[in-house]
Amino acid sequence: MPSFPVLGALCALALTVSAAATLTLARHATSPPAAPPAPTEPDGHLVLQIEGDARALQVTRITRKPDPCGPARFTSASAIVVRDAAGSELGRVPLDLSLFDLDPAHVGRPLHVDGCVVRDTRVAMLANVPHWPDAASLEIVHEGRVLGVLAGARYEALVRAGAPR
Amino acid sequence: MSRRLAACALLLAPVLPGQTVRTIVDNGPTSNRYDIVILGDGYRDVEQARFDADCMTFAAALFQKEPYRTFSRYFNVHTVFRPSRESGADHPDANPPIVRDTVYDATYNTGGTARCLYIRNTSQALADAALAPANEGRVLVLVNDPRYGGCASTFAVSYNGTSMTEVQIHEMGHSVGGLADEYWNAGQRWNGGEPGEPNATANSSGSKWSHWLGSNGIGAFQGCRYCEFGLWRPHDNCLMRNLGRPHCAVCSEALVLRTHRSAIAIDQPQPAATTVSVPRPSRQTFSFTNLAPQSSNAAITWRLDGVQVASATTSYALDSTAVSVGRHQLEVEVLDRTPFVRHDPTGLLRQVHRWTVDVTDARPDLVVTAFAPSATSFAAGGAIDLATTVRNAGTAAAPAHEVAHFLSADQVLGSDDVYLGSVSVGALQPNQSASPGRTAVRIPAFVQPGTWYLGAAADFAGAVGESDEGNNAHLVPVQIGQPACGPVLELRDPMLWPKDHKTLHLASLLPFAQPTVTSRCTPGDTYLIVWGASGRSPGTPIGGYVVPLNLDPLSELSLSFRGPFASFIGALDAQGIGRASFPLVGVPYVGDLDTDLAAVVFAGSDWRVLGVTGAVGLALRQ
Numbered sequence: 186m187p188s189f190p191v192l193g194a195l196c197a198l199a200l201t202v203s204a205a206a207t208l209t210l211a212r213h214a215t216s217p218p219a220a221p222p223a224p225t226e227p228d229g230h231l232v233l234q235i236e237g238d239a240r241a242l243q244v245t246r247i248t249r250k251p252d253p254c255g256p257a258r259f260t261s262a263s264a265i266v267v268r269d270a271a272g273s274e275l276g277r278v279p280l281d282l283s284l285f286d287l288d289p290a291h292v293g294r295p296l297h298v299d300g301c302v303v304r305d306t307r308v309a310m311l312a313n314v315p316h317w318p319d320a321a322s323l324e325i326v327h328e329g330r331v332l333g334v335l336a337g338a339r340y341e342a343l344v345r346a347g348a349p350r
Numbered sequence: 351m352s353r354r355l356a357a358c359a360l361l362l363a364p365v366l367p368g369q370t371v372r373t374i375v376d377n378g379p380t381s382n383r384y385d386i387v388i389l390g391d392g393y394r395d396v397e398q399a400r401f402d403a404d405c406m407t408f409a410a411a412l413f414q415k416e417p418y419r420t421f422s423r424y425f426n427v428h429t430v431f432r433p434s435r436e437s438g439a440d441h442p443d444a445n446p447p448i449v450r451d452t453v454y455d456a457t458y459n460t461g462g463t464a465r466c467l468y469i470r471n472t473s474q475a476l477a478d479a480a481l482a483p484a485n486e487g488r489v490l491v492l493v494n495d496p497r498y499g500g501c502a503s504t505f506a507v508s509y510n511g512t513s514m515t516e517v518q519i520h521e522m523g524h525s526v527g528g529l530a531d532e533y534w535n536a537g538q539r540w541n542g543g544e545p546g547e548p549n550a551t552a553n554s555s556g557s558k559w560s561h562w563l564g565s566n567g568i569g570a571f572q573g574c575r576y577c578e579f580g581l582w583r584p585h586d587n588c589l590m591r592n593l594g595r596p597h598c599a600v601c602s603e604a605l606v607l608r609t610h611r612s613a614i615a616i617d618q619p620q621p622a623a624t625t626v627s628v629p630r631p632s633r634q635t636f637s638f639t640n641l642a643p644q645s646s647n648a649a650i651t652w653r654l655d656g657v658q659v660a661s662a663t664t665s666y667a668l669d670s671t672a673v674s675v676g677r678h679q680l681e682v683e684v685l686d687r688t689p690f691v692r693h694d695p696t697g698l699l700r701q702v703h704r705w706t707v708d709v710t711d712a713r714p715d716l717v718v719t720a721f722a723p724s725a726t727s728f729a730a731g732g733a734i735d736l737a738t739t740v741r742n743a744g745t746a747a748a749p750a751h752e753v754a755h756f757l758s759a760d761q762v763l764g765s766d767d768v769y770l771g772s773v774s775v776g777a778l779q780p781n782q783s784a785s786p787g788r789t790a791v792r793i794p795a796f797v798q799p800g801t802w803y804l805g806a807a808a809d810f811a812g813a814v815g816e817s818d819e820g821n822n823a824h825l826v827p828v829q830i831g832q833p834a835c836g837p838v839l840e841l842r843d844p845m846l847w848p849k850d851h852k853t854l855h856l857a858s859l860l861p862f863a864q865p866t867v868t869s870r871c872t873p874g875d876t877y878l879i880v881w882g883a884s885g886r887s888p889g890t891p892i893g894g895y896v897v898p899l900n901l902d903p904l905s906e907l908s909l910s911f912r913g914p915f916a917s918f919i920g921a922l923d924a925q926g927i928g929r930a931s932f933p934l935v936g937v938p939y940v941g942d943l944d945t946d947l948a949a950v951v952f953a954g955s956d957w958r959v960l961g962v963t964g965a966v967g968l969a970l971r972q
């Protein structure tokens with residue numbers, strides 16, 4: 186049984202509670218929007234051995250390096266374009282071919298020496314490009330022309346062969 | 351340079367039998383250095399020490415020569431040794447011709463020029479150069495032959511005799527700097543246009559290097575690039591003309607600019623990542639090593655979102671509380687004001703490194719990531735199970751909290767919505783999820799049949815300060831059908847103060863109960879709610895039914911319909927609902943009291959008892 190003081194207290198009550206105002210809370214379910222896949226970061230770099238002449242240039246060997254490549258802070262009419270399997274460009278690195286004779290009409294001529302400067306129609310050089318794990322092809326362009334493409338199984342084989350041992 | 355060179359702390363790494371790769375000058379990471387690679391040709395395996403000595407001699411001499419001396423920290427030097435079967439190089443112009451079996455097939459008289467010493471097996475040379483930790487596409491070759499000679503293209507080749515260092519540095523002028531020879535053949539005249547090399551011009555005024563004219567011995571001297579007439583050189587006697595001379599200002603400038611294609615003053619920036627998350631509150635220091643020589647008096651400027659925030663320092667501490675939450679751009683710019691360069695048309699000496707800085711509030715963020723009722727169509731008055739998963743998507747731990755379940759008519763939570771109960775979730779670390787298990791909830795009989803939204807709301811009480819307070823709830827549409835016909839008494843729990851609705855805490859701000867009678871099959875008839883504190887058994891007989899409540903003075907009080915007993919008697923509305931209220935605001939606490947409520951439904955016409963509800967407990971507490 187309750188104590189009578191409680192009853193007395195209850196009897197003394199005549200309070201009402203006004204209708205509570207509506208509490209509107211913006212707490213709807215939300216889902217974060219689907220983010221586009223992040224571009225893959227380069228994993229070290231590739232040293233490309235490039236050989237050929239004004240008609241065609243080939244990547245004949247690749248050596249993988251664990252460190253990032255240094256900056257290439259110059260512009261050039263020549264470049265190496267790195268693409269993924271879908272053909273999207275992952276990166277473009279300028280290429281300095283200024284030491285070679287790239288006049289197509291001179292192809293086949295013996296090298297020319299002025300003083301102590303050799304000008305050869307045969308290109309033989311190294312170039313560095315970042316190694317994107319998603320990369321599937323390399324394209325060598327010169328003055329708007331594609332002089333060489335390395336892609337598919339050949340690309341994969343050269344990258345694999347050039348992996349650090 | 352000299353410390354590392356003198357110590358000769360060599361990185362010795364045999365790569366393939368017969369090949370040795372060494373780093374003889376190591377000034378830092380290859381990703382920001384001009385990496386010189388030196389090969390040797392015509393050195394037998396027993397002559398490797400000679401090759402090593404030649405390389406050290408060359409490197410020491412190179413970094414005594416300006417501008418290499420001033421910018422020595424920008425360079426690494428690597429060597430790759432592959433032994434040849436025989437010493438020396440081919441001398442096809444000797445009588446009889448000398449032929450040597452060497453790894454890169456070095457030969458004099460290349461292109462018919464007797465002193466032009468160059469290599470023919472460039473494929474093997476490139477393959478070996480690629481074994482060095484890094485390269486810049488230009489490769490030096492020292493040839494183990496005492497006959498004077500050298501030549502340059504991709505490879506800068508020199509003999510290893512008395513003038514080896516001067517010849518090699520001269521050839522590097524071609525290979526690295528793109529410089530022209532400044533000597534000439536007697537009587538030869540230039541008939542072409544403006545040469546591309548920076549140190550040769552067809553303009554007799556020397557305007558090509560006008561920024562140097564009149565200083566450092568720079569002028570316009572006729573005779574350059576193999577022509578006695580029609581071409582001018584910048585200095586009377588530079589290293590590109592005669593060995594044993596320094597580079598002139600124009601040639602030095604070209605070499606410094608070429609070096610800055612591959613290496614910049616901003617070295618090893620920290621943090622290394624270009625996107626940095628900085629929680630509030632904290633300080634994040636950004637820094638770099640300044641490679642610029644002291645003589646460059648480099649100007650350093652730090653900018654945050656384009657506004658200068660610091661200068662003349664290689665570090666900057668970002669106070670995350672001083673900037674807004676969100677993404678910011680921080681950049682440091684170094685302008686190398688070296689006296690070696692007066693004209694920098696492509697801005698190679700102005701170098702910038704940028705960080706994207708995400709300033710974040712380190713707060714938890716509770717999200718209901720999954721919410722699954724056991725049925726999406728059910729009758730009012732029935733029970734279902736709910737499965738709920740809560741994830742802390744924030745950056746700080748969340749304390750234990752309650753997840754509330756509710757019914758909403760319109761997806762906007764308000765006091766007209768129906769609280770169904772809650773379940774406890776323990777503390778959650780960032781990215782941690784918890785599923786408190788299936789929770790049984792009863793759907794009140796008074797819920798109007800139709801479409802509702804069944805919801806789960808993490809931290810509905812708002813006890814956890816979150817980075818996003820607007821993503822706590824998850825709603826699922828459900829169909830609710832009619833309840834059974836018999837009368838039901840329930841305590842309606844408004845969403846406004848979702849607590850344990852079966853307990854009234856008198857000390858709380860709003861001790862308030864809403865007894866609600868539902869009798870869907872008898873709209874318009876009369877309901878009566880009775881209160882008591884003397885137990886439910888044996889109960890009180892009435893009209894052939896038993897009210898599960900023992901009458902006592904509290905019952906009499908409630909039947910007086912005065913004070914807080916608002917609408918304890920009334921007519922059921924068109925939906926068969928009768929709503930009462932029981933506010934106990936300001937009631938002093940005297941002791942705990944366990945009470946019961948029960949309701950009787952009468953026929954409005956003749957007071958015949960139509961039904962009796964079960965009892966609902968209501969505890970009064972402090």
